[in-house]
Amino acid sequence: MKNLDDLNDLQLDVLREIGNIGSGNAASALSTMLDRPVDISVPKVMILDYNEVTDSLGGPEELLVGLLLSLSGDVTGMIMFLLHKDFAHMMINTLTGMELENFGNLDEFSSSAIREVGNIMAASYVNAIASLTGLDINISPPDLCVDMVGAILSVPAIYFANIGDKIIFIQDEFDKKEDDKTSSHILMIPEMDSLAKIMTNLGLEL
Amino acid sequence: MSRTITVGISDLNIAQAPDVLVTYALGSCVGICLYDVNIKLAGLAHIMLPSASQAPSSANQPYKFADTAIELLIRKMEAAGGRRVLFKAKIAGGAQMFSGLSNSSIANIGQRNTQAVKMELMRQRIPIIAEDTGKDYGRTLYLTAEDGLMRIKSASKGEWVW
Numbered sequence: 001m002k003n004l005d006d007l008n009d010l011q012l013d014v015l016r017e018i019g020n021i022g023s024g025n026a027a028s029a030l031s032t033m034l035d036r037p038v039d040i041s042v043p044k045v046m047i048l049d050y051n052e053v054t055d056s057l058g059g060p061e062e063l064l065v066g067l068l069l070s071l072s073g074d075v076t077g078m079i080m081f082l083l084h085k086d087f088a089h090m091m092i093n094t095l096t097g098m099e100l101e102n103f104g105n106l107d108e109f110s111s112s113a114i115r116e117v118g119n120i121m122a123a124s125y126v127n128a129i130a131s132l133t134g135l136d137i138n139i140s141p142p143d144l145c146v147d148m149v150g151a152i153l154s155v156p157a158i159y160f161a162n163i164g165d166k167i168i169f170i171q172d173e174f175d176k177k178e179d180d181k182t183s184s185h186i187l188m189i190p191e192m193d194s195l196a197k198i199m200t201n202l203g204l205e206l
Numbered sequence: 207m208s209r210t211i212t213v214g215i216s217d218l219n220i221a222q223a224p225d226v227l228v229t230y231a232l233g234s235c236v237g238i239c240l241y242d243v244n245i246k247l248a249g250l251a252h253i254m255l256p257s258a259s260q261a262p263s264s265a266n267q268p269y270k271f272a273d274t275a276i277e278l279l280i281r282k283m284e285a286a287g288g289r290r291v292l293f294k295a296k297i298a299g300g301a302q303m304f305s306g307l308s309n310s311s312i313a314n315i316g317q318r319n320t321q322a323v324k325m326e327l328m329r330q331r332i333p334i335i336a337e338d339t340g341k342d343y344g345r346t347l348y349l350t351a352e353d354g355l356m357r358i359k360s361a362s363k364g365e366w367v368w
Contacts, residue, residue, distance in 0.1 A: 050215040050254070060230035061346060063361050068304055103362070143304040148361045150215075150231025151344020154254070155303050157215065158234055159312045161254045165267050 004047045004166050004192070012045050014202060015170055015195075019043030021132060022125035023172035023186045029124040030174075033117060034094050041173040041183075047166055050157050057082065057185060060150030063103065067118035067142045068155060071126065074135035074197055077190040078156050079122045082149060083114070087184045091117060103146050111144050118142040125186065133201040156189055163191065208352075213237075216270035218251035218279045220286055223352040230346050232299035234316035236323050236339065237347040238276060239296040240332065241354035242288040248351040249283045251275040255315075256322030272322035280330060295327050296336040296356040296368055298347050305342065316340065336368035 007015075020043050031038040054060040065083040070076075083091070089100045092110045095117070100110060122139050130137045145152050160167045170188040190198070208224035215235060221227045223246035229237050232252065240249040251269065255261070258271040268274035280290060300320035320339045327334055338345065338358050348357040359365040 053215075054231065061361070066303075105362070141306070143306050145303045145342075146362075147233070147303065148231040148344040148346070151233030151301070151303055151361075154215070154231070154233030154235050154344075155312065155315075158254050158315050161216070161270055162261070162312075165270075 004164070004168050007047070011199060011204060014199065014204060015045045016043050018129055018132070018198065019045065019170035019172055019188060021128045022170075022188060023174070025124040025128040026121040026186060027174055029120050030117065033120065034091065036094075038174055043170055043172045046169045046171060048169065049166060050161065053153055053157060053167060053169075054150040057149055057153070060148060062149045063147070064149045064152065065103075065114060066145045066147070066149070066152035067114065068145070069118065069122045069142045070140040071137055071190075071194075072140070073138040075129070075137045075190060075194040077188070077194055078159065079125060079139065080153075080156060080185075080187040080189065081118050081121065082152070082185040082187070084184045088114060106144075106146060115142045115144055118144075121186070125188070129198070133198055135197060135201055156187075160189065160191075168195070213250045213252050215252055216254050216267060216275075218249065218269055218275055218282070220247060220249040220279075220282055221349075221351045222247055222286070225351050227349040227351070228347065232345045232347060233301055233303045234299070234312075234319060236272065236297060236299040236316075236319045237345075238272075238279065238323055238327075239298075239347070239349045239354075239356050240279060240283060240293045241296070241349075242283065242292045243294070243354060244289065244292055245287055246351050246354075247283055247286055247288045248349050248354060249279045249288075250347070250349050251279045253319065253323065256318050272319060273326045276323070276326045276330065280332075290330075290332070293332045294354070295332045295334045296349075296354075297323055297327075297334060298338040298345050298356065298358055298368075300339040301341050301343055301345070303342065303344070338368060
């Protein structure tokens with residue numbers, strides 16, 4: 001397996017299932033913290049050119065809260081949470097009792113609350129994958145950025161542009177609303193080598 | 207009627223007055239504007255990485271890198287009648303979006319991209335007459351072919367013109 005386009009249907013199904021299990025765990029951790037149900041969609045596996053990445057998330061200038069964590073150990077890559085403003089506001093309000101007035105300038109207390117939620121969600125996601133595959137996966141402390149989604153995503157895009165001309169996302173939407181405009185996203189972005197390791201450990205031929 | 211031509215990530219294009227070039231949400235990427243005032247010809251490239259020479263063959267799309275993209279943008283403008291000696295450059299982007307990034311391969315990438323762009327423009331003898339780089343926020347860039355003005359729009363810091 002050299003190119004992402006070489007992935008077959010079975011392998012894509014496995015990746016979707018990984019997204020399902022990982023984000024299912026992350027969502028239930030979130031739901032416990034917020035003491036309210038958190039809906040989660042069926043995961044999508046997307047293999048995209050860099051140009052297509054932001055379009056798939058609602059347009060490059062959409063203002064979102066981005067949390068980025070690096071994966072190390074047996075699996076390398078990144079996990080990213082993109083939180084819609086309304087959702088981030090609800091989260092901060094529930095956890096700290098504060099109202100968020102200015103998204104462009106988050107205070108230290110609110111931003112550490114968001115970071116901590118990201119930390120717990122990512123750990124739940126990764127632990128589920130680790131115990132499923134028997135692989136050792138570590139996560140870095142989360143890093144936070146509130147800006148245009150295109151600018152936030154330039155960071156993982158650049159990281160993966162070093163390696164290939166396409167990027168693979170295992171994407172889940174949560175807290176999806178009817179108008180489809182205010183959902184938040186979990187993105188698991190594995191490196192090529194790590195994909196192969198995950199597949200092998202799950203007993204799939206490559 | 208002026209048209210607006212969108213330049214994507216690791217992409218480039220040119221436009222003649224009265225058209226406008228736009229690239230959305232530059233983060234650590236850098237946008238390079240070139241302008242030939244004589245024939246009102248504008249060119250815009252959106253690069254992600256400093257140099258094609260360090261890239262593996264699986265990832266060497268030339269519009270992605272500062273050095274190769276600038277070279278190709280110059281050629282494209284020359285093919286459209288532009289004269290290199292008249293070209294002036296304006297650059298924007300190269301921000302550090304995440305402050306505590308532990309991953310060494312992309313730490314300071316915004317700064318490294320900006321440096322690579324400056325090096326290549328110097329090598330091509332194209333003067334940089336405006337620069338809006340660094341800091342920690344994303345920028346949308348409009349380049350108007352009519353007057354060569356570069357307009358920058360940010361999510362929470364307003365917008366301004368270079």
